[in-house]
Amino acid sequence: MDTFAQLAHGFVIAFSPVNLLWCLLGTTLGTAIGVLPGLGPALTIALLLPITYQVAPEASFILFAGIYYGAMYGGSTTSILLNTPGESATIVTALEGNRMARSGRGGAALATSAIGSFVAGTIGTLGVAFLAPVVVKFALSFGPAEYFSLMVLAFITVSAVLGSSAVRGLASLFIGFVVGMVGVDLQTGQPRFTFGLTQLLDGVDVIIVAVGLFAVGETLYVASRRYAGKDEIVPLKGSLYMTAQEWARSWKAWIRGAFIGFPIGAMPAGGAEIPTFLSYAIEKKLSKHKDEFGTTGAIEGVAGPEAANNASAAGVLVPMLTLGLPTSATAAIMLSAFQSYGINPGPLLFTTQGDLVWGLIASLFIANVILVILNLPLIGLWVKLLKIPAPQLYAGILVFATVGTYGISQSPIDLVVLYLLGAIGFLMRRFDFPTAPVIIGMILGPLAEAQFRRAMTIANGDWTVFFTRPLSLTLLALAFIGLLGPHIWGYVERRRLKGQEAIPGDA
């Protein structure tokens, strides 16, 4: 019952006129950047980080959360009409959604994705409200050793288990570690990785890293691939109202998607790719209209993954708020916003910053309502946004990137660092290194180091502390399985296959 009371209090905060305006601004901006290819929530929130010096924490987190949710809604519009997934989480939506649009049912595809996002987003947000206090109770018993092991597990899952290659994912993560360590060591006051430059004593700003990787790197990549193929916008045809049959085919997929997406998002692994692909596979298996998959487009194949995507986005907020454990680039940048206010997300956040947390959760419900209105009746507006030509779009992104970077300290050195990171971002994009682990490693690396040193100090420098505490050992074992399990499995499989082939030869 406690949760209900606190949630009610949260709604009082979120319904204040000023906070409603922040929510409206965030959701509108989020939808816009979700629709526009080349702009994502991580980049946008990074560019808006200076706002944390201007307004109360409630206001900026309501704004950021609105952007975060809005980008999920907007991203599906681009996937359906342009077949260019704005984000990896909407790849699956493009599979069936774009086929539906091509066969004249784009309206229904947009409707099922928006309403499905609303249903799943609401279920997911309810999940946050009710699961978070449970996790908090559990997390209060964590010591530094458990926190460190949990972070190791998160590092492994976000970089090595998800994505196409464990080696490249981990390489990105370690680059993030190095960037995160630049500056003065907080415990001893020693400068690290500054190469003797005083400008680096304060560390590298997360804004520069996010803008360099996501804006400059992305623009260079698109420039290098400019004539690789032009996308055409499928004109929006068909009514935005779904038929009774389409409703009947959609609602179960929404619910299933939500219940696949939320738990996976809430695990300290995160990532929206796995739940969306899983939901797609399940819908394909259960559908009575298998012939529509991959041909004219099946509505279940849009409804399920879209719901899974939004529910997992909500789920990511659980480890972020309760453990201070970001599992996506956007969540990592939100964590740095908390740090900019001097607030440490973690189990104590719910008692020390009750107003902030519950106001934020309540505003997520409001954001969902605003977003379904923005993305259905007003869809025509966003389709117009898709018509912004690529040259002006990318040039414009870099103008804003300059404001965000140069504004930190009016130093051209920051622009040099930005361009260097942009070059690295280009190479990473070109050679299939994931960029999100860099941001996560940079933000979470120093926190993991602090917990590591705290645990070692308590244990008097005894390394075994991480292996003698049962929970810590379990988490490390899971990380180990995540890292090496697939390889051992693959080795055993190869041996087994070879063995089978050898039998006919023997005979």
Place this chain on the structure above:
Amino acid sequence: MSVHDEPAAPRGVAMPELLIGLGMLAAAGAVLWQTMAIPVSPLYSKVGPTVFPYITTCGMLVLAVLLIKAAVQGGWQPDEEKETPTDWRSMGFTVAGLVANLVLIDPLGFTFASTVMFVLICYGFGSRRPLRDGLTGLVLALAAYFGFAKALGVNIGAGVVENGANGALATVASWFGA
């Protein structure tokens, strides 16, 4: 998911990937050099500021070796990516735009530098109407300067265009007796 991404049949050494692996090795070397440069107080000798950097160095070395191994075995680029030629002209104009911005922002201010960058990047991306792009860029840069930067309380200095615009605003304001 991470098991079978490396091709089974050897395809010879992939140069770009090898360079990336060597770059990672060089980065690990730089990290090691900077780690050894961290002064350690004997008070913190157990878990001092160098323990984590050393762990990071080891990790980077192992990863560099694995990347080089993958490169020697034929690399990891998908064929589609490999067969698409790089558009150097387009990239060149984009880089020129970035460099122009860097060089001009200090002497001439944000708006002027951004407008030049905007025109060059648009040209690189295939737009052939530099005059219109220049006007679009100017409007956008002014919007970013007066809207975004001022609203966020970010100080990005003032250059030729900003001072002109501020002066014009002051003149307009004075007409209304403000």
